Amino acid sequence: MPLPTVVFRLAMIGGAALTAALVGAVGGQAVDAWTLRSVLVGTLVLLTWASSPRPARAIWLSPLFLLAGWSLVFYSLIPALLLAIDFDLLTGTMEPTLIGFSGQPADVLILVFSGVCQAGAALCAAVLGSHRPASTEPAPLLAGDRQRLAFMALAIAAAAGHFLGARLEVIWRLSDIVPASLVQNVLDGLPPLQAIIIMVLLVDAMASRKYGPTLAVAATLAACAAVEVATGNSKFPVYLVLVAALTWVVKSRHRWQTKAAVCVVASVFALGSLSLMSQIRGNTAYTLNWSTPDIVGQGLAKTLLMKIGERQYETGYCLGGVLRKNAGQPGENSPFYFISALVPRFLWPDKPNLSPFNHYAAAYCGGHDLNPLHSASITLLGEPIEQAGMPGLRVALAVLLAGLSILAVSCLNNNSFRFIIFAALTPWLMDFDQNYSLYWTNALKMAIYMLPVLALVAVLRGRVR
Numbered sequence: 001m002p003l004p005t006v007v008f009r010l011a012m013i014g015g016a017a018l019t020a021a022l023v024g025a026v027g028g029q030a031v032d033a034w035t036l037r038s039v040l041v042g043t044l045v046l047l048t049w050a051s052s053p054r055p056a057r058a059i060w061l062s063p064l065f066l067l068a069g070w071s072l073v074f075y076s077l078i079p080a081l082l083l084a085i086d087f088d089l090l091t092g093t094m095e096p097t098l099i100g101f102s103g104q105p106a107d108v109l110i111l112v113f114s115g116v117c118q119a120g121a122a123l124c125a126a127v128l129g130s131h132r133p134a135s136t137e138p139a140p141l142l143a144g145d146r147q148r149l150a151f152m153a154l155a156i157a158a159a160a161g162h163f164l165g166a167r168l169e170v171i172w173r174l175s176d177i178v179p180a181s182l183v184q185n186v187l188d189g190l191p192p193l194q195a196i197i198i199m200v201l202l203v204d205a206m207a208s209r210k211y212g213p214t215l216a217v218a219a220t221l222a223a224c225a226a227v228e229v230a231t232g233n234s235k236f237p238v239y240l241v242l243v244a245a246l247t248w249v250v251k252s253r254h255r256w257q258t259k260a261a262v263c264v265v266a267s268v269f270a271l272g273s274l275s276l277m278s279q280i281r282g283n284t285a286y287t288l289n290w291s292t293p294d295i296v297g298q299g300l301a302k303t304l305l306m307k308i309g310e311r312q313y314e315t316g317y318c319l320g321g322v323l324r325k326n327a328g329q330p331g332e333n334s335p336f337y338f339i340s341a342l343v344p345r346f347l348w349p350d351k352p353n354l355s356p357f358n359h360y361a362a363a364y365c366g367g368h369d370l371n372p373l374h375s376a377s378i379t380l381l382g383e384p385i386e387q388a389g390m391p392g393l394r395v396a397l398a399v400l401l402a403g404l405s406i407l408a409v410s411c412l413n414n415n416s417f418r419f420i421i422f423a424a425l426t427p428w429l430m431d432f433d434q435n436y437s438l439y440w441t442n443a444l445k446m447a448i449y450m451l452p453v454l455a456l457v458a459v460l461r462g463r464v465r
Contacts, residue, residue: 006129009050014122017043021115024108033103036111037080040072040118047122056129057250058412059121061243061422063429064404067380068117071432075110075379076102079313097317105327106320109381113397120401124408131413141204141457148201148213152220155197159227162190166231189449191236194224195424196450200457202244203420206252214248222269229273238270239427247423274308314365315377315433321364322382331389338384338396341437342444354438383436396436404429417454424450 020039024031051059059065083102101107142148165187198221205213221244225237245266249259345351361376378386384396411422428442 006050006053006056007126010047010056010122010126010129013043013046013050014119014126017047017115017118017122021112021119024112024115031108033076033107033111034080036108037072037076040111040115041077043115043118044069044072047118047125051122051125051129053129055131055413056125058128059125059408060250061246061412061426062121062124062404062408063426064117064124064401064408065121066426066430067432068114068121070430071110071117071379072114074308075312075316075432076107076114078309079107079316082309082313098313101313101316101320104320105323106316109319109323110316110379113381116397116401120405121408124405124412127409128413140207141200141461143460147460148204148216151197151201152216155194155201155220156223156227158190158193158197159224159231162187162194162233163227163231165190188445191228191233192424192446192449193453194228195236195240195427195446196421196453198224198240198244199247199420199424200453202247203251206248209253214252225269225273229276234274235431235433236427238273239430241266241269241273243423243426243430271308312433315379318360318365318376319378319382321366322378322385325364326385327390329389331385331387331392333387333392335384335388335392335395337387337392338399338437338440341441354435354441377433378435379432380434380436380439400436400439417458421447421450421454 017040020036020043024036047065048060051057079098079102083098142151165183198217201217201220202214205217208214221241225241228237228240245262248262252259340348340351341354343351360378360382364378364382365376380396380400381393384392388395407422411418413419425443425446428446429439431439434442
């Protein structure tokens with residue numbers, strides 16, 4: 001397809017998504033949510049199709065594209081479908097939180113967010129698509145099988161260390177053998193260590209058209225993800241597997257049939273991990289009753305639907321609570337309040353807690369204020385509204401859009417070290433279900449953990465790209 005055609009189509013689709021978002025933002029609750037939702041689903045499908053030619057398809061790895069799809073599908077479309085079909089498998093009655101969220105202002109706000117992210121992703125895809133694909137084959141990052149085996153072993157050791165550390169952390173804190181802050185910092189560094197190693201191995205394997213190196217990386221990824229699931233870490237292994245599969249789909253030169261099969265396998269793993277996580281954590285609301293005759297047809301379906309449905313519309317309902325209490329208020333802080341979150345805690349010992357999820361449950365979710373152990377999320381959109389009102393949300397979205405767009409355009413156009421670290425950070429950057437200030441803090445923190453691995457690879461290669 002000619003490059004001008006690709007760029008024109010992406011510009012038109014981005015304009016349509018942005019127009020839909022503006023209509024939703026201006027019209028508010030007067031806009032029919034199903035109409036807006038349907039338009040944005042259509043623009044997302046068209047964006048995926050229009051960006052499929054190389055190198056524009058690299059945008060599929062952009063957090064802007066992933067946030068647009070993730071928020072639209074899991075935080076708006078699925079809850080709306082559950083409400084439309086009068087879904088009552090979860091509790092026998094329709095959830096009040098579902099009725100109080102779907103089609104309400106919080107739902108429309110999430111749709112606006114998806115539209116803005118789609119527009120940003122389309123713009124970035126147009127920029128990426130304006131460049132000619134590289135004519136040369138990528139060079140391997142690692143020299144020899146010994147280095148590859150060493151990196152695979154290091155990734156698995158990091159996963160095993162995280163599993164053991166999570167189990168021994170309480171003992172270490174009680175015995176005062178190791179300072180609690182040091183234990184936490186070590187544990188926090190093990191997931192990003194796995195992510196950067198997996199991406200280094202994957203990019204190295206894609207330099208070969210043979211399946212053997214890629215299968216070895218897939219086995220390493222599966223082992224790390226399985227251990228992380230057993231550790232009780234739900235989001236990271238799922239996101240890492242999905243991002244690794246997308247990376248291979250976008251960057252490899254294998255047939256589309258093979259790529260489709262990889263996506264199916266990754267999706268099955270992700271859904272299975274979500275179901276298994278409930279059993280590991282022992283959540284009685286999600287735990288299967290193994291005496292049920294149709295355990296596969298009913299039990300697994302119930303568990304899975306609760307994981308991909310209930311948690312999301314509860315989060316949306318809590319975001320609605322933020323809007324009800326803070327949308328019309330000026331806010332107590334500057335719209336740029338989140339900059340202070342980047343200050344390290346050792347320089348600011350009294351730094352506020354960036355994860356006040358118990359506070360959110362009590363203040364915005366209703367019904368949970370009697371349970372101090374319950375935690376809740378208000379998505380990336382809730383904290384700016386709470387801290388600085390609607391001006392805070394507008395600034396936060398502008399910074400998010402500009403920051404992720406610059407990173408996408410500068411990092412996704414080749415297989416350089418910038419691409420590797422950006423892809424390794426994507427499991428954290430694609431997470432819609434976290435605080436805004438924590439979003440940027442985690443990105444910076446995880447990047448610092450990853451840099452030594454890239455430095456090691458550069459030394460082994462004898463040069464830095």
